[in-house]
Amino acid sequence: MAPSRTHTVILAHDGRDAGAAARRQAVRAQHIARVGPMAESGLLAIGGAILDAGGAMIGSVAVTAHDTDAAARAWMAEDPYVTGGVWQETVLHGTRFAPLPWQALPGGV
Numbered sequence: 579m580a581p582s583r584t585h586t587v588i589l590a591h592d593g594r595d596a597g598a599a600a601r602r603q604a605v606r607a608q609h610i611a612r613v614g615p616m617a618e619s620g621l622l623a624i625g626g627a628i629l630d631a632g633g634a635m636i637g638s639v640a641v642t643a644h645d646t647d648a649a650a651r652a653w654m655a656e657d658p659y660v661t662g663g664v665w666q667e668t669v670l671h672g673t674r675f676a677p678l679p680w681q682a683l684p685g686g687v
Contacts, residue, residue, distance in 0.1 A: 583672045586650040590665040591637040602635060605662035623684040
């Protein structure tokens, strides 16, 4: 196991106003295009939408191979969900993930 922080867990909640869903939809294709290569490189270990009880997307969760909040926030700052005003509340948690016995975690751990 790595001796220090290896990843950042990001919880990002969309705005709760009437235009929130439209803002998300307007930049979703750009967001997906941006994170695809990052997932392939291992920088984005896992990510997906947070859903409400009805299945509507109301936020995002991501695990990134950033070892500081500053690095994770700099990465987030360029995302279309940030520049497009989709994510309104974000919480970051530093983590230290251990690889599973049968495979290494994405991000080079």
